[in-house]
Amino acid sequence: MTGTRRTVAALFLLPALLLLGALVVYPIGYSLVRSFFDQSGSSFVGIDNYRELFTDKSILTAIKNNTIWVVVAPAVATALGLIFAVLTERVRWGTAFKLVVFMPMAISMLAAGIIFRLVYEQDPDRGFANAVWVGVHDTFAESSAFPKAHPGAESPLKAAGGGAFITKEPVRAGEPVVLPLVGVAPDQLPDSAKPAKAAAAEPGKVTGTTWQDFTRGKGVGERNGVDASELGYPGMKIEAVKDGKVVDSTRAAADGTFTLSSKADGAQLRLPASNFREPYNGVDWLGPSLVTPAVIGSYIWMWAGFAMVLIAAGLAGVPRELLEAARVDGASEWQVFRRITVPLLAPVLAVVLVTLMINVLKIFDLVFIIPPGSSQDEANVLALQLYRSAFSDDQPGIASAIAVFLLLLVVPVMLFNIRRLRREVRR
Amino acid sequence: MSTPSGAAHDGVPKAAPSAEALKAQRSLGARIADVLSGGFVRVFLIVVGLFWLVPTIGLLLSSLRTPADMGSSGWWKVLSQPSQITFDSYQRLLENDTITGSLLNTILITVPATLLVVVIGSLAGYAFAWMEFPGRDWWFLLVVGLLVVPVQVALLPIAQLFGNIGIFGSIIGVILFHVGFGLPFAVFLLRNFFAEIPRELLEAARLDGAGELRLFVRVVMPLGGPAIASLGIFQFLWVWNDMLVALIFADAGNQPITVALQTQVRQFGNNIDVLAPGAFISMVIPLAVFFAFQKQFVSGVMAGAVK
Incomplete structure (x- = not known):
């Protein structure tokens, strides 16, 4: 080896080493030293800044949230990636599916943040997540049509507690009952509502009408009587209650009329609270209690594709004959997956998990963008706290301590990488 | 796993022990379960695929509506009501100097930061792969160790350093930072790729009297084309999509599109006519790059799985 060779090598390496030294290595040393000094940087304070990490309320929130992030996000993204990778092998359009799921990796976290601000909009008429959620909820739970209805003056009904209303007097078979209410805005009435009709008496049965006892422009019209332009309450639930027990129940027709069997004779009629519940408004995704899971959801949307692609590549290396042999031996798909595929993929799964963990440790953009101002403190993470301490709170000592703390958390991975490569380099 | 041809079950044509025959051998129940679960898998993947697509479609359609429509319905x-579609927001966005200027800044930052990382990384990668000098492996391992250093560690120190040398707030500062943090991956990826080049090729060129620089450029x-392409695409997307680094190191006049949009997020509802089309425009280039160079992107992702 000649001296000129060495000089040439130095010239090739110089730009990279210079930049790495100034931009990556120097900051590590600087942060380390700076983390032991006070705010002004003039006096040594020992580990005070580190102590602050574990006493300051907002930093503690950040540590707690970062822990949730590191535990939940990589595990869910990897699990989904594994499921997708295995399942896409069984359909012909697997590549198209992979493309769709992998695509979000190419866009910025800022764009993803804006996308998910839209998804998580609270109003179910505007936010997609709540539109779906409310749709599912209303399919399985009764929705109420008359949230603001209540008895008017001199009504035969009284409040029965918990939002229900009940007749003051017991009802008799053959004597039509009136259950007038007021207070539903005209445009809120169900479209199926027809003009109300006074119920005809039927021997042996309890009949009646429940309707909106209010004529626009004329007030109530005839109080507790059905006027021409007043609308029935279609679907209003009516229960006959005797001694605290429901003996019969029915729903009103489009014109507000209803019929109960003779069992209702002598009972009180109750309009249960389910008629009057406020409409379900969905989940407050970005409220203080759900904001971190919601942001994690957007992260998984971005990174499940990464896990899927790496795992699919690993899967391609799994010998097909092995799986086929197990199937022929009568193993179910689940057993094949659990006993053969997953163990063979273990190294890939570990790499994906660790990569995502490091990635999540530094999560910043999504948490900076998605939570509205009111819940940003609850969503705090270390990278965001560092940004705030360094650039808005003017606490360089604490910011440096957070930086060193983050660095310490990735040191094990750093050492692992070096050890893995040392074997290769020395080949 | 052999199928004695004589043992074929009723109604199954005697055939070579192909996969088809193996399938036929299994019980009817197992086959029905297979068909059912196949149907289930399809439905499941379609639903998941829709869930993955819908957020992006939502952004696109939101950007094509008026703010008034956005305020009143999803x-x-x-x-x-396809008649609601309008390109007004895009038109106003392109007349908005802050946004068009920031798009230009994004390009002015991304292109040099990508080229510099590729060139500087290749030089170092080649040196680590094929040149002899003392402590070579130790230097390389040091670089590999830097792969996982979080950018957060450098924000404050570099902000002060740049302040002292007078490039804080400038585009040059942003570029330098991206180059610094792009290099460990670049050196790592390229050194490993260059090391696979057959020794004879290099020896032959050296015997022909080619100098190291010439060897580097010509051979x-x-x-290294494939690896350089992977690295270039990876770095390009990385820098294009960055918000944090530019948020700190770029002045108002030098901010890229991500930072320009970020300033509007605090009043999300009021600025939706800027945010939705702006976000979509900022996604167009990365998505085009992604679709055009999928293969290289994937191999970059695989190689960088430790970053």
């Missing part, structure tokens, strides 16, 4: 209303760079 973007999916466009599907039943190593062309052969």
Whole structure:
């Protein structure tokens, strides 16, 4: 080896080493030293800044949230990636599916943040997540049509507690009952509502009408009587209650009329609270209690594709004959997956998990963008706290301590990488 | 796993022990379960695929509606009322100097930061792969160790350093920072790729009297094409999509599109006519790059799985 060779090598390496030294290595040393000094940087304070990490309320929130992030996000993204990778092998359009799921990796976290601000909009008429959620909820739970209805003056009904209303007097078979209410805005009435009709008496049965006892422009019209332009309450639930027990129940027709069997004779009629519940408004995704899971959801949307692609590549290396042999031996798909595929993929799964963990440790953009101002403190993470301490709170000592703390958390991975490569380099 | 041909079950044509025959051998129940679960898998993947697509479609359709429409109903209303579609927001966005200027800044930052990382990384990668000098492996391992250093560690120190040398707030500062943090991966990826180049090729060129620089330009760079492409695409997307680094190191006049949009997020509802089309425009280039160079992107992702 000649001296000129060495000089040439130095010239090739110089730009990279210079930049790495100034931009990556120097900051590590600087942060380390700076983390032991006070705010002004003039006096040594020992580990005070580190102590602050574990006493300051907002930093503690950040540590707690970062822990949730590191535990939940990589595990869910990897699990989904594994499921997708295995399942896409069984359909012909697997590549198209992979493309769709992998695509979000190419866009910025800022764009993803804006996308998910839209998804998580609270109003179910505007936010997609709540539109779906409310749709599912209303399919399985009764929705109420008359949230603001209540008895008017001199009504035969009284409040029965918990939002229900009940007749003051017991009802008799053959004597039509009136259950007038007021207070539903005209445009809120169900479209199926027809003009109300006074119920005809039927021997042996309890009949009646429940309707909106209010004529626009004329007030109530005839109080507790059905006027021409007043609308029935279609679907209003009516229960006959005797001694605290429901003996019969029915729903009103489009014109507000209803019929109960003779069992209702002598009972009180109750309009249960389910008629009057406020409409379900969905989940407050970005409220203080759900904001971190919601942001994690957007992260998984971005990174499940990464896990899927790496795992699919690993899967391609799994010998097909092995799986086929197990199937022929009568193993179910689940057993094949659990006993053969997953163990063979273990190294890939570990790499994906660790990569995502490091990635999540530094999560910043999504948490900076998605939570509205009111819940940003609850969503705090270390990278965001560092940004705030360094650039808005003017606490360089604490910011440096957070930086060193983050660095310490990735040191094990750093050492692992070096050890893995040392074997290769020395080949 | 052999199928004695005589043992074929009723109604199954005697055939070579193909996969078809093996399948036929299994019980009817197992086959029905297979068909059912196949149907289930399809439905499941379609639903998941829709869930993955819908957020992006939502952004696109939102960007094509007026703020008034956005305030009163969800973007999916466009599907039943296509007349709501308008390009007004895009038109106003392109007349907005802050946004067009920031798009230009994004390009001014991304292109040099990508080229510099590729060139500087290739030089170092080649040196680590094929040049002899003392402590070579130790230097390389040091660089590998830097792969996982979080950018957060450098924000404050570099902000002060740049302040002292007078480039804080400038585009040059942003570029330098991206180059610094792009290099460990670049050196790692390229050194490993260059090391696979057959020794004879390099020896032959050396015997022909080619100098190291000439060797590098004429032999190593062309052969390293695939790895360089992967790295270039990876770095390009990385820098294009960055918000944090530019948020700190770029002045108002030098901010890229991500930072320009970020300033509008605090009043999300009021600025939706800037945010939705702006976000979509900022996604167009990365998505185009992604679709055009999928293969290289994937191999970059695989190689960088430790970053």
